[in-house]
Ligand code: HEC
């Protein structure tokens with residue numbers, strides 16, 4: 001990339017562009033001046049297929065003017081818009097500038113609509129179909145690629161409809177998650193647990209917490225090893241939303257179910273990121289999304305009200 005930091009390539013491109021325009025002008029000039037020797041009947045003297053003759057008529061005026069106008073247009077364009085190397089053009093137009101103008105314009109137009117939404121609490125908005133159709137569209141455009149279009153997630157990406165929360169399911173906590181993102185870290189724990197057999201034992205103990213099928217002898221042996229996990233997942237294994245440590249007793253598995261999956265969690269640990277949306281979405285959009293996400297697991301409750 002260091003090649004592109006200096007001025008050389010900019011000048012090179014600019015010179016090449018200007019040279020080709022001058023070349024076009026020269027071509028026009030030369031062809032306009034050059035008279036082909038013609039015989040008295042206004043032909044060039046070339047004959048094909050016995051009687052096909054080449055006439056020596058000048059190019060039509062309108063065509064020549066069109067050519068000139070095109071060149072003038074090209075020059076004016078290069079003055080106004082970026083095109084000559086790194087010269088930005090008199091209008092200082094950029095694609096990213098045009099894009100942010102469009103986004104700003106759309107945000108301005110939508111501001112009155114969003115003002116109605118932000119004035120209300122997420123719990124209330126979740127029951128408003130027009131707000132929720134906006135929320136659904138925002139979700140499809142910004143969240144569905146990870147959480148799925150039905151928001152049920154997949155391995156590593158949490159289901160947002162099951163009312164089981166890593167970081168808390170209150171509107172405040174959901175908003176915090178969306179705005180600032182989340183960085184969840186489960187460190188590799190094998191060394192703290194002991195031998196590979198100990199790891200298998202603690203995995204079976206974890207399975208026993210949710211009443212999942214497990215080896216009960218191993219689970220008994222693994223129980224004492226769970227102290228290494230309790231700092232984050234709690235003594236009872238019910239998790240800790242303050243650090244995003246999942247509840248291990250609810251039979252809901254973010255990273256897969258079964259001895260194998262848990263052994264791999266303990267051996268390798270896991271880093272899982274929810275990207276912050278603050279720079280990407282406006283506060284009002286995040287407010288509507290908060291209501292949408294909260295509503296996904298609280299609609300039945302709304303319907304009863
Ligand atoms: C690049 C993928 C990605 C995108 C895009 C994304 N998320 Fe997430 N999200 C995640 C991951 C991964 C987690 C889990 C983080 C963890 O393990 O703690 C998560 C967690 C969450 C949580 C917390 C769930 C809980 O149980 O506490 C919420 C709420 C959430 N996302 C909402 C959203 C919304 C709303 C959007 C769209 C604005 C969005 N996410 C976009 C990957 C993504």
Ligand code: HEC
Nearest residue numbers: 184185186189228229232244245246253254255256265272
């Ligand atoms: C430093 C805190 C910490 C410690 C100690 C810790 N964990 Fe975790 N654990 C986490 C976090 C945070 C996650 C969630 C990762 C994510 O969001 O993707 C997690 C996830 C898990 C999961 C995946 C749960 C699911 O739903 O798929 C299992 C299983 C697990 N831990 C077991 C253990 C066991 C067993 C131990 C002890 C040997 C342990 N953890 C120790 C923080 C910890």
